[in-house]
Amino acid sequence: MESGSAVVLAAFVAFMISVCAVWIHSGKRGLPPGPKGWPLIGNIFDIPKGAMHVGYMKMAKDYGSDVLYLNMAGSPMLILNSVEAVEDLLVRRAAIYSDRPRFPMIGELCGWDFALSLIKYGDQWRRSRALFAKQFSPSSVQAYHKPCIVENVHLFLNRLLNAPEEFQDHLVLLSAGIVLATTYGIYLRDRNNPYLQSAERAVQGFSEAALPGAYLINTFPILEYIPEWFPGAGFKRKAKVERANVKGMIGDTIEFVKKSMADGTARSSMASRALQEMKDDKSWSEEKETLLQNVAAALNTIILGLVLNPDVLRKGQTAVDAAIGKSTRLPNFDDEGKIPYVDALIMEGLRWRPIVPLGLPHYTTEEDMYRGYYVPANAIIIGNTWAILHDPATYGSNVDQFCPERFLNSDGTLSSKVPYPSAAFGYGRRICAGKGIAQHQLWIAVASLLACFDISQGVDGETSGAEAKPSTEYVNKVLSYPSPYRCNIEPRSKTVACLIRSS
Numbered sequence: 001m002e003s004g005s006a007v008v009l010a011a012f013v014a015f016m017i018s019v020c021a022v023w024i025h026s027g028k029r030g031l032p033p034g035p036k037g038w039p040l041i042g043n044i045f046d047i048p049k050g051a052m053h054v055g056y057m058k059m060a061k062d063y064g065s066d067v068l069y070l071n072m073a074g075s076p077m078l079i080l081n082s083v084e085a086v087e088d089l090l091v092r093r094a095a096i097y098s099d100r101p102r103f104p105m106i107g108e109l110c111g112w113d114f115a116l117s118l119i120k121y122g123d124q125w126r127r128s129r130a131l132f133a134k135q136f137s138p139s140s141v142q143a144y145h146k147p148c149i150v151e152n153v154h155l156f157l158n159r160l161l162n163a164p165e166e167f168q169d170h171l172v173l174l175s176a177g178i179v180l181a182t183t184y185g186i187y188l189r190d191r192n193n194p195y196l197q198s199a200e201r202a203v204q205g206f207s208e209a210a211l212p213g214a215y216l217i218n219t220f221p222i223l224e225y226i227p228e229w230f231p232g233a234g235f236k237r238k239a240k241v242e243r244a245n246v247k248g249m250i251g252d253t254i255e256f257v258k259k260s261m262a263d264g265t266a267r268s269s270m271a272s273r274a275l276q277e278m279k280d281d282k283s284w285s286e287e288k289e290t291l292l293q294n295v296a297a298a299l300n301t302i303i304l305g306l307v308l309n310p311d312v313l314r315k316g317q318t319a320v321d322a323a324i325g326k327s328t329r330l331p332n333f334d335d336e337g338k339i340p341y342v343d344a345l346i347m348e349g350l351r352w353r354p355i356v357p358l359g360l361p362h363y364t365t366e367e368d369m370y371r372g373y374y375v376p377a378n379a380i381i382i383g384n385t386w387a388i389l390h391d392p393a394t395y396g397s398n399v400d401q402f403c404p405e406r407f408l409n410s411d412g413t414l415s416s417k418v419p420y421p422s423a424a425f426g427y428g429r430r431i432c433a434g435k436g437i438a439q440h441q442l443w444i445a446v447a448s449l450l451a452c453f454d455i456s457q458g459v460d461g462e463t464s465g466a467e468a469k470p471s472t473e474y475v476n477k478v479l480s481y482p483s484p485y486r487c488n489i490e491p492r493s494k495t496v497a498c499l500i501r502s503s
């Protein structure tokens with residue numbers, strides 16, 4: 001038999017064994033409720049179409065259970081739809097719920113397997129996470145990150161002033177600009193920067209490869225062993241291209257740092273500091289590339305919330321003016337924590353449309369029992385962040401509305417009764433490692449937007465002059481963010497425009 005056919009046959013046999021194992025287990029033990037599914041493929045056809053997070057929330061209601069079980073063609077999967085279930089399992093039993101499933105297409109094939117968010121739970125993850133935490137220690141944040149964030153926010157305000165209609169591009173440039181500046185000391189002038197383009201190419205490949213259903217290999221990892229020439233193995237050729245992109249992104253940026261250090265033009269960055277300390281330059285620097293757009297996605301949602309709710313914009317502007325004076329100066333980090341309305345506005349953005357509505361999947365390392373249900377080892381565990389942040393019992397009956405006031409007392413101070421939407425950043429030991437720095441970025445960007453700009457609905461055509469409601473559609477890939485929408489962004493006064501230009 002030809003070697004390729006032998007591999008395929010072996011792959012098929014192994015796959016059948018794993019499917020049978022799950023069926024035998026599911027017959028014997030009481031798994032959580034969920035749709036019945038089909039032989040072999042299990043519940044593949046029960047995956048909700050469109051916004052999966054909304055579909056799973058509805059499925060939980062239909063089955064009268066916040067914990068759902070689905071069989072993904074042999075891989076067990078639990079969806080946790082309540083804060084109670086994620087706290088019980090992902091937080092209190094984190095010792096066995098903190099692994100990640102394998103992502104063969106993204107990880108091994110496309111070359112993203114170094115990324116902290118994909119690393120299997122264990123010593124390597126602990127070391128990488130500790131290094132990451134060190135890079136973002138309070139003293140580093142104060143000394144290096146905050147000045148760099150402020151510089152990038154001022155560039156963003158200037159871009160917004162010059163070309164307000166391109167605000168979505170500016171958001172990406174802001175988010176990616178902070179990553180490239182803090183990590184490599186690369187400061188972006190525009191989207192044509194070769195380092196940004198190289199990172200964007202690689203990240204685009206990541207998003208495509210991670211899309212549920214985009215590649216069969218994500219559902220059937222065993223296909224990894226199919227040879228490249230085999231019919232249907234196009235994913236392997238695609239992976240080869242992506243792998244080169246990822247390698248290029250990492251190699252080029254590190255080369256830039258080394259060269260600029262050698263000729264004395266380097267600006268302080270995580271890479272330059274690590275290289276100076278003669279540390280391994282592989283273990284820490286690349287993770288943030290996967291995250292080029294997360295802060296952009298969150299800001300994009302907050303701007304959409306402001307466009308749709310002019311009263312929220314007005315209250316935000318009034319609150320910022322009261323704290324720093326109207327058009328006297330731009331906000332800075334000394335103002336952080338002193339304007340509760342801004343904090344409430346950001347919390348509401350994270351809650352209303354969480355940018356990772358199904359979080360990143362966790363994975364069990366041991367079997368377990370929960371509320372009398374059997375939880376298999378090697379099960380994918382999804383925390384349905386959307387369901388948790390849209391629970392009326394926690395956030396009130398108006399959960400679908402964009403309403404920062406839910407986080408405030410009647411005297412305008414932050415309420416202790418409504419919890420911070422921390423599910424937006426994930427759970428337990430795998431909670432977002434950049435949560436603190438992301439919160440700082442969001443704060444200074446939102447406070448600056450409120451201080452400087454009026455934001456309103458676009459006009460519907462040239463003749464009618466009526467205000468056009470922006471699209472409220474969302475793109476749901478790995479990240480969830482608003483589809484392109486139109487709005488008007490204008491400086492609040494000539495004085496503020498001068499402040500921006502001189503920043």
Ligand code: HEM
Nearest residue numbers: 116117294298356360424425426427430431432433434438
């Ligand atoms: C609004 C902005 C952000 C949001 C909403 C967000 C959200 C998330 C979520 C939901 C996860 C998965 C957590 C889990 O598995 O339970 C995650 C993981 C992660 N995030 Fe963020 N993130 C944001 C910004 C950032 C930034 C700016 C950085 C880096 C500077 C970052 C670094 C990471 C890392 C390294 C992980 C992987 C952690 C691990 O697997 O141990 N994030 N993030």
